[in-house]
Amino acid sequence: MLSPNLAARMGDGYQQEATEYFTLSPTGHLITAVCLGTIGLLGFTNNFLVLLLFYRHKALRSPVNLLLANISFSDLLVCTLGTPFSFAASTQGHWLIGYVGCVWYGFANAVFGTVSLISLAILSYDRYITITGLTEADRTDYSKALAWISFSWIYSLMWTLPPLFGWSSYGPEGPGTTCSVNWYSRDVVNVSYIVCLFIFCLVIPFLVIVFCYGKMLLALKKVRVNNSMGRAREHKVLLMVTFMVICFLLCWLPYGIVALVATFGRPGIVTPTASIIPSVLAKSSTVYNPIIYVFLNKQIQGG
Numbered sequence: 001m002l003s004p005n006l007a008a009r010m011g012d013g014y015q016q017e018a019t020e021y022f023t024l025s026p027t028g029h030l031i032t033a034v035c036l037g038t039i040g041l042l043g044f045t046n047n048f049l050v051l052l053l054f055y056r057h058k059a060l061r062s063p064v065n066l067l068l069a070n071i072s073f074s075d076l077l078v079c080t081l082g083t084p085f086s087f088a089a090s091t092q093g094h095w096l097i098g099y100v101g102c103v104w105y106g107f108a109n110a111v112f113g114t115v116s117l118i119s120l121a122i123l124s125y126d127r128y129i130t131i132t133g134l135t136e137a138d139r140t141d142y143s144k145a146l147a148w149i150s151f152s153w154i155y156s157l158m159w160t161l162p163p164l165f166g167w168s169s170y171g172p173e174g175p176g177t178t179c180s181v182n183w184y185s186r187d188v189v190n191v192s193y194i195v196c197l198f199i200f201c202l203v204i205p206f207l208v209i210v211f212c213y214g215k216m217l218l219a220l221k222k223v224r225v226n227n228s229m230g231r232a233r234e235h236k237v238l239l240m241v242t243f244m245v246i247c248f249l250l251c252w253l254p255y256g257i258v259a260l261v262a263t264f265g266r267p268g269i270v271t272p273t274a275s276i277i278p279s280v281l282a283k284s285s286t287v288y289n290p291i292i293y294v295f296l297n298k299q300i301q302g303g
Contacts, residue, residue: 024175024272033090040083043286047076050290063145074115075286089177106170106179114156121205128212168193174275183262254278
């Protein structure tokens with residue numbers, strides 16, 4: 001069960017959820033702990049190795065790879081500053097680090113997850129304008145990549161800081177062993193934030209990704225087989241980022257859907273089990289990005 005002191009700090013909506021719906025069997029907590037521990041360990045190892053490769057091999061530091069490194073960096077932060085706390089909470093069956101820790105956990109995971117999604121949208125746009133010939137790829141121009149990286153963090157903070165200042169709030173979710181945005185309160189202020197967050201941090205990036213990859217696929221169908229190394233490299237990057245986007249959305253869309261159901265559905269419709277599975281799936285996104293990057297990036301394979 002959720003700590004009574006923590007529940008009391010969260011307001012009436014959260015306290016109702018804490019007393020009525022925040023339950024999970026010991027076996028459920030154990031399975032969740034095993035999943036989170038595995039995700040945390042693999043995610044940390046994989047992303048650390050990718051960043052180490054960037055550090056040791058100067059040839060890898062192309063503009064497009066800097067965007068990929070930004071994703072690995074944000075995923076590494078999730079694995080070090082977020083997942084260990086939910087893992088520890090799952091082993092004990094309740095949140096362990098109090099109200100401030102819960103707010104920090106919810107905020108940190110929201111920031112880093114949004115950075116990853118926005119970075120994937122930026123990558124899709126970069127591949128779109130390069131492969132369709134709207135602009136020439138320049139492996140020496142880092143200013144644009146650094147500007148996009150800065151944008152991903154600023155945009156993420158713009159949408160994840162408001163709950164710290166009263167536009168919604170961060171608090172416990174699911175069985176009370178993880179924390180996130182307040183999906184449960186039905187007041188206008190909270191619901192307006194949830195709607196904006198869903199539109200600007202999931203729907204719009206998703207539409208950008210779909211548009212860019214749709215245009216790229218149409219363009220590639222019109223191009224005859226080109227054996228040049230440049231074209232082969234571009235197609236390799238396209239395949240790599242496509243896999244990353246598909247996996248990311250498969251993990252985050254269920255979480256977004258469950259969050260909307262919790263916000264607009266009848267109270268209690270989202271059970272602890274139904275809420276914890278999408279949450280764990282979302283955190284698994286930290287594991288597969290570096291795997292896809294290492295196996296599909298020819299430069300690293302040739303290392």
